[in-house]
Amino acid sequence: DDDNDDDDDDDDSTGNVERPSQAALAAASALALGRAPPRDLLLSAGFDVAAVGEDGAGYAWAVSDLRDAERYSVAPLRKTQIAQELMRMVATAPSATEGSHVEGTGGAAGATGSEDEENEEAEVDPSRRFKQEVQETFLRCMNMPNLEMSNLVVELNGLRLAENKTFSDCACFLLTTLLSRCFTAPSDALDEYRNLFAAAPPDTSSTEGKLALLSRFKQLLAQWRPILNKFLKDTDDQVELLLTLEEYCAEEGVFKGEMNGRHFSELFAHVLKALYDADVVETEAVLAWASEKEHAAEEEKVFLKKAARIVEQLQQQDDDDDDEDDDEDDEDDEDEDEDEDD
Template identity: 35%
Template sequence: MSLKEVLKEHQERRRKDKLAVMTMVFRRSKPHPLIHQTRLGNEELLLVIDPSTKQLLHFDSLKEAGGRESARQQTLARQVVLERSILADRPAVQLCLDVQDCYIDICSPEVLLLFTDNFDYQHLRRDFVKGLLSDEVMGNKIYTHEIFGDYAARIDNMRAYDVVSKDIIHRWTYPMVPDIRFASPETGIKIGRSNIYKEDGVVLAPTTVIGPSTVLGTGTSIGDKSIVRNSVIGRGCTIGSNVNIEGSHIWNNVTVGDNVQIRHAVICDGVVLKSGAIIEPGVLLSFKVVIGENFTVPAYSKISLVRQRPEEDSSDEELEYAEAASGVAESPPSPFYDGRVVNGSPAHGGDELPESPRWDPSEVGIAGAGCNWSAGQDEEWRHSVAPIPSERIREIVAREEEGELEDDARDMTASSTNDNIAEQVDDDEADEEDESAFFDKEVEALFRRAVTGEAGAHEDHVVLEVNSLKLAYDRSFSDCAGAMFTALLNLASERPHTTSRDLLQNCRQVVVQWGPLLRRFLKSQDDEMEVLLVFEEICVEDNREFAPIFASVLQELYDKDVISEEAIIAWASEKQQADESDKVFVKQCERFIQWLEEASEEDEDDEDEE
């Protein structure tokens, strides 16, 4: 994003009001905890803003309660108390749950003085922003700036690192994309179909398979029958044969032996993975770590040549964190061995250095190098590059559904005392249409990920993510089914075809492969009828090349048990009283519908005879 607009806005505000010391940048994000956590690993934010001035009145994060608490406890953990003064002398306030903090702040010089006066501030948001908003004596003010078309995001954990990297590869950050901003003058980058980027000087064996959303750096060579998908491979890497790399970030000068499996991991410069090693999802291997032959690194492990310092007793959590972080950053590149530093300063007990490092084979395998850093395993899934486990998604969705049931009960009680509901304005209807279109695009994007085999896009995972979108957008299963069916037809239409017969063959292939996924969103006969209505709308308005093969596609959906006989007959019955223009596709299916009705009558007769 360009900072010109927000800088100008901040400067103009400062000229009018010297107490306007800070402007914070936000962007829109759908209000659902699953969206925030699967996207950047962050919690939901609640902002209270004066809509007329854009002044920030309240800032809070709706942190999920830990453990297995009930929905009631989860709700209490996420409750927010607003000061009465926020509502005083203001005709309206705006409560925002649909925002993402970009961590871009335009500050006046007074901010530095405020930090000096409050030397115990450790966290910019939790301490400084909240402290500034609650300080009524000084009267300093914070304002907000919302971006719409621009891209801005903060990388403060590995999930955010992975997501922003994927956004760059998918060109959401244009012109900051690999072939424009990251290519060196000496080395060019070629972009192929499905967002495959290759620098000059990449050597691939004839049987190597490079999947979608992949970047390969110069000087990298990949052996026979190796597969790389949805990954970034740096420069100067040597990758052996029969290697499978998926959803991972491999930096420069990494050596990967034969028959190695790497899934959703981050591998830093100079790492060596010996033959047969398996790197499970969520693993982070620091600089020059060596993993022994046929050794499996467990999920979410963090391995480094620098030994982890023991935690020191401290009552200040933030000081503890800062001390640990600075220790990692300032540690020399040489590893610690049993309290002594190799290739560095002499050991405390004398000048003698150990002849060889002492690494635990249970952590890095035989002849490996590195030590495993312990971490809070309960939260590792939240900030890892690995896809969020299905059971975690189910927990979040279940908690949200339970919370919605409680909200519905409270709303019903409130509505009994207040029957006067304001009429919906035209602007709200327009917003609803925009949101519906956005929902359809999000569902299709999830389906496309499954089609291309992108990391974390297995059928069960797609179903869970679509269900989370359903909750976030307040949609029904019929909406999900309609959006998914549209995505199926778009896929069939994009495949090569010159005649209606070719298009029908494409549809049959798509229905065979993806019909079971669509079926998982058809919970009732009404949902199935909604799919037929969507099909009609597509044939009339969006893609008329499907119109001549409507009946054939419908029969294929019936043959593959996607649409039931009852739904088709009910759809045809509803059309009997419609205008002639609405009966076009019913007439096209007349013979098929007649056959279904006769078959249904025969079944009923057989049941009567029995």
């Protein structure tokens, strides 16, 4: 037992691991994807060619007491997973001019961190990060031949639990991933996912272009509706979905700066109708969403006004159903009275 305790002490992983420079991360990301990075980028990265070879990415690190990651890995990481992680690290890494890399060293001693860097990492929006993770998981599974929907559900549930998120959080970002696929691939999309996006940007300046954009969304919705429904457990979840659709179209919150939502803004009512027709959202959810917006400030009612006709129709339909139920109840009461008289 004492020996085991000593081993555990020697295998301590509480030490601080310093982040490599931005140049090193960018070069490693390119190599992980099978692409040759520019020579000047490799020189800036300062990889130890003698240790890792000309096509390698890394440094000769001194022996330390840090844990061996593979020892605790359930399965080896796939190349795409490594590349995705590297790309995320590049996106959040400070530039070389911010003092995160000491010129001339290029090795472990040169990869110095800073308090500013730690503060930046702490300020990363958890919702934005979760949105990215859901999207990447969804795209990866979409690209799999003969995908079993149940496997995708398991993956997303694992991600949801790991990030302490709700079912509706997953559903909302699944929907926005489908909406995003109606456009060309973003600049940071992995090459293996680019075939999932539109080949050309939509021409929303014309009626034909808007109809084509809506048609593409409806096709994607028909294919992936079952996975959306798996994560929409009740009316509240469906209301959250509509609120997120608003955010996406307004390019607010985690969608700020994406510049795709505005194309669906004019089509908001049509997207809402498509979700309703596909049984993704029900009458009760649409009316609850409208009721929630009814007492909001005028600037918060933009999309409610766009969907006013649909809301009115559903409200009328709901009222008619209530009247029919009341009539049926009255008839049942009359039948019971007649039976008692007999």
